[in-house]
Amino acid sequence: MEKNIKYTGWAAGAIVLVLFGWWLLKDPTSTFTESLPGEDNRGADSTATDVVNIGEKFESFGTSTSGLKGTWTRFRGADYDNIVKNSQPLKNSWSGDQPEILWSVDLGEGHAGPAIYEGNVYLMDYDEAKREDALRCFSLEDGKELWRRSYGVTLKRNHGMSRTVPAVTPEYVLTIGPRCHVMCVKRETGDLVWGLDMVQQYQAEVPLWFTGQCPMIDGSKAILAPGGTSVMVAVDLATGKVLWETPNPGGIKMSHSSVMPWTFKGKKMYVYSAVGAVLAVSAEGADEGKILWQSKDWNHSVVAPAPVCFPDGKVFLTAGYGAGSMMIQVTPSGNEYKVAVLKEYSPKDGLACEQQTPVIWDGMMYGIQPKDAGPLRNQLVCVSPDDVTKVVWTSGKDGRFGLGPYLIADNKMFVLSDDGTLTMIKPDSKKYVQIAQKKLFDGHDAWAPMAVADGRLLLRDANKMYCVNVSQ
Numbered sequence: 001m002e003k004n005i006k007y008t009g010w011a012a013g014a015i016v017l018v019l020f021g022w023w024l025l026k027d028p029t030s031t032f033t034e035s036l037p038g039e040d041n042r043g044a045d046s047t048a049t050d051v052v053n054i055g056e057k058f059e060s061f062g063t064s065t066s067g068l069k070g071t072w073t074r075f076r077g078a079d080y081d082n083i084v085k086n087s088q089p090l091k092n093s094w095s096g097d098q099p100e101i102l103w104s105v106d107l108g109e110g111h112a113g114p115a116i117y118e119g120n121v122y123l124m125d126y127d128e129a130k131r132e133d134a135l136r137c138f139s140l141e142d143g144k145e146l147w148r149r150s151y152g153v154t155l156k157r158n159h160g161m162s163r164t165v166p167a168v169t170p171e172y173v174l175t176i177g178p179r180c181h182v183m184c185v186k187r188e189t190g191d192l193v194w195g196l197d198m199v200q201q202y203q204a205e206v207p208l209w210f211t212g213q214c215p216m217i218d219g220s221k222a223i224l225a226p227g228g229t230s231v232m233v234a235v236d237l238a239t240g241k242v243l244w245e246t247p248n249p250g251g252i253k254m255s256h257s258s259v260m261p262w263t264f265k266g267k268k269m270y271v272y273s274a275v276g277a278v279l280a281v282s283a284e285g286a287d288e289g290k291i292l293w294q295s296k297d298w299n300h301s302v303v304a305p306a307p308v309c310f311p312d313g314k315v316f317l318t319a320g321y322g323a324g325s326m327m328i329q330v331t332p333s334g335n336e337y338k339v340a341v342l343k344e345y346s347p348k349d350g351l352a353c354e355q356q357t358p359v360i361w362d363g364m365m366y367g368i369q370p371k372d373a374g375p376l377r378n379q380l381v382c383v384s385p386d387d388v389t390k391v392v393w394t395s396g397k398d399g400r401f402g403l404g405p406y407l408i409a410d411n412k413m414f415v416l417s418d419d420g421t422l423t424m425i426k427p428d429s430k431k432y433v434q435i436a437q438k439k440l441f442d443g444h445d446a447w448a449p450m451a452v453a454d455g456r457l458l459l460r461d462a463n464k465m466y467c468v469n470v471s472q
Helices: 002-026 198-202
Strands: 057-060 100-106 115-117 120-127 132-139 145-152 172-176 181-186 192-197 216-218 221-224 230-236 242-247 260-264 267-273 278-282 291-295 314-319 324-333 336-345 359-361 364-368 380-384 387-394 406-409 412-416 421-426 433-439 451-453 456-460 464-469
Touching: 115 451, 120 172, 132 181, 145 181, 181 221, 192 198, 230 267, 230 278, 267 314, 291 336, 336 387, 359 406
Parallel strands: none
Antiparallel strands: 057 145, 100 464, 115 120, 120 132, 132 145, 172 181, 181 192, 216 221, 221 230, 230 242, 260 267, 267 278, 278 291, 314 324, 324 336, 359 364, 364 380, 380 387, 406 412, 412 421, 421 433, 451 456, 456 464
């Protein structure tokens, strides 16, 4: 009898475990605790008072010649949309050792992405041993470091240090360091042109996980969004002279998001998803530097994805940590603009992104769901901008990409998973079509924006950058 009682108890326990397992499979995120901003970091070292001499050090390691002519000049590429427009024939499938890693370099811990200009790679990095921010220039041919321009600054490790992508022109490279230090150098030589400390000059507040805002170059101007005493400023690239400053009476703070250019109804403006509001600043004319419109309906403490602006006046906004997304409508009204909220929803109810900015292709919008999106967590999804809560397709429960980046080139979408797995997808408007997939390296937090030029795809995880040959 005792033996039967023990067997019955075991069977009952097994039934409970099976039912519990089925429940988890139905909603694998049902036991997740709410993710709150600031819980998983040790606090940005925004109180540091060391004197920073921006660009004070320079090291040269040699020269390199290259016939490569491709460019990826800034965050999200030439047109700020993460899409390569020029002819760049890439492999249609992978087999064997493809795609090949051509070279790799060790980096300081961070999530900063590279920029590319005619055979050179520019990357913002942090050297923990030397306690220095460093703009490093590498050869795209072989990964050899050519030079670095650096300056001493104290950082407290905070889930990575450097997080921004340089902006590059034929003449200049513009960077923003983790503690809001802006540096402009000559592109070819690394010679210092000017530096600006946004904390000292504008009382900017360093964001929770250091600066994530990527600098913008618009013609001859650097466009920056410090918050503090000025929402946005324009600086002359050649001289460092401040050309205009946008007052900040509403106390809007710097977010991890980047400023996006937008021409709407013939009016050029800079759109910024800040902490405290979303707003647009005039980029031209008599009112250049003035706020054209803003909405405090969008107000979250952690914002990383950039705003996605549509020709019809819609602007899509999204963020992590439960913020979900919002679609607003901007409408001209005389000499002013009206802003209306069209839709606001949680990350479980439609497209939302925690780190990466959604990409638009063939009239559809693609993005990776955040970790608090319920059963769709970390999946790539496709939605129509006309109804962002209606998911057309997903990559499925076996197609989870963490918080990884993506871009489109040669009619193919490349997605990098947190663990170093690269997936090639056909960006189809009706169904998920996976073309190829390969684990390239044992990655950790591979979140940095990718870059591609001359058939070479640059990827990185928290501590290393890789150059992968995806060319035909």
